[in-house]
Amino acid sequence: MPDMQKRPDHRRIPIAKVGVKDISYPIVVMDKNHSLQHTVARINMYVDLPHHFKGTHMSRFVEILNRHREHIGLDKLEPILDEVKARLGSASAHVEIQFPYFIEKKAPVSGAKSLMEYSCEFKASMTDTLDFVLVVKVPLTSLCPCSKELSRAGAHNQRSVMTVRVRYREFIWIEDLVELIEQCGSSPLYSLLKREDEKYVTEQAYDNPRFVEDMVREAYSRLAAVENITWFSVEAENFESIHNHSAYAAVELDRRA
Numbered sequence: 001m002p003d004m005q006k007r008p009d010h011r012r013i014p015i016a017k018v019g020v021k022d023i024s025y026p027i028v029v030m031d032k033n034h035s036l037q038h039t040v041a042r043i044n045m046y047v048d049l050p051h052h053f054k055g056t057h058m059s060r061f062v063e064i065l066n067r068h069r070e071h072i073g074l075d076k077l078e079p080i081l082d083e084v085k086a087r088l089g090s091a092s093a094h095v096e097i098q099f100p101y102f103i104e105k106k107a108p109v110s111g112a113k114s115l116m117e118y119s120c121e122f123k124a125s126m127t128d129t130l131d132f133v134l135v136v137k138v139p140l141t142s143l144c145p146c147s148k149e150l151s152r153a154g155a156h157n158q159r160s161v162m163t164v165r166v167r168y169r170e171f172i173w174i175e176d177l178v179e180l181i182e183q184c185g186s187s188p189l190y191s192l193l194k195r196e197d198e199k200y201v202t203e204q205a206y207d208n209p210r211f212v213e214d215m216v217r218e219a220y221s222r223l224a225a226v227e228n229i230t231w232f233s234v235e236a237e238n239f240e241s242i243h244n245h246s247a248y249a250a251v252e253l254d255r256r257a
């Protein structure tokens with residue numbers, strides 16, 4: 001059969017990333033309380049393509065995933081990327097694994113237990129060495145300090161999402177990152193709250209007003225205190241309840257040099 005992909009291309013334009021996107025696949029994640037958690041990820045896999053080739057070999061990415069189907073997890077990223085580079089003959093390879101991760105939380109007063117979903121991502125790239133970034137999105141409540149100061153009663157408050165990205169030396173639990181980031185808003189979120197819990201989190205948020213700037217600065221201080229973390233970035237987005245737009249802030253620290 002003719003192999004179109006191997007044919008030459010004469011435009012002299014190399015491609016930084018080409019591959020497959022949004023493959024739904026089962027994976028296994030290390031769980032701090034239950035050793036392993038099975039979840040379903042959306043996976044992207046890319047390689048670079050030199051200017052002289054017409055196309056990459058898309059089927060090979062899926063073949064490699066299939067070979068590791070019994071256990072695709074953090075420990076497999078390096079072998080998978082090595083294999084992708086070798087099989088596709090590329091100088092670099094990338095894999096992005098986005099998945100929902102569940103943590104059991106206890107409501108603050110009643111102690112009622114429920115599962116909260118956190119969107120996470122493993123982002124790994126390899127040229128000569130492995131570069132790995134763990135991404136966790138943490139939803140929170142934020143209450144506006146300005147609104148509290150100005151208003152005779154109440155203060156506008158909303159759901160916020162903080163996105164933390166970290167590079168580190170020694171393994172970091174998703175649970176520990178979530179706990180750290182949950183301290184940075186006005187109140188954490190829970191899937192299940194009884195009336196006594198609702199009163200508690202409402203008052204907790206009122207007692208801890210935070211601008212979007214306060215949230216990223218708080219996260220910066222807490223993450224910078226963790227020596228194991230060599231690089232991080234934090235974004236906060238407040239889905240403002242008094243506007244039809246968001247308030248946004250971002251910070252970054254790079255200690256890799």
Ligand SMILES: Nc1nc2c(ncn2[C@@H]2O[C@H](COP(=O)(O)OP(=O)(O)OP(=O)(O)O)[C@@H](O)[C@H]2O)c(=O)[nH]1
Pocket residue numbers: 003005055056057058059060
């Ligand atoms: N490169 C490329 N392939 C595409 C695209 N869209 C679909 N494909 C298909 O991906 C399929 C698999 O390509 P290859 O991996 O080269 O398939 P193969 O030749 O059977 O596999 P190998 O023998 O391992 O090279 C082909 O049927 C392509 O047509 C595209 O935009 N780019």
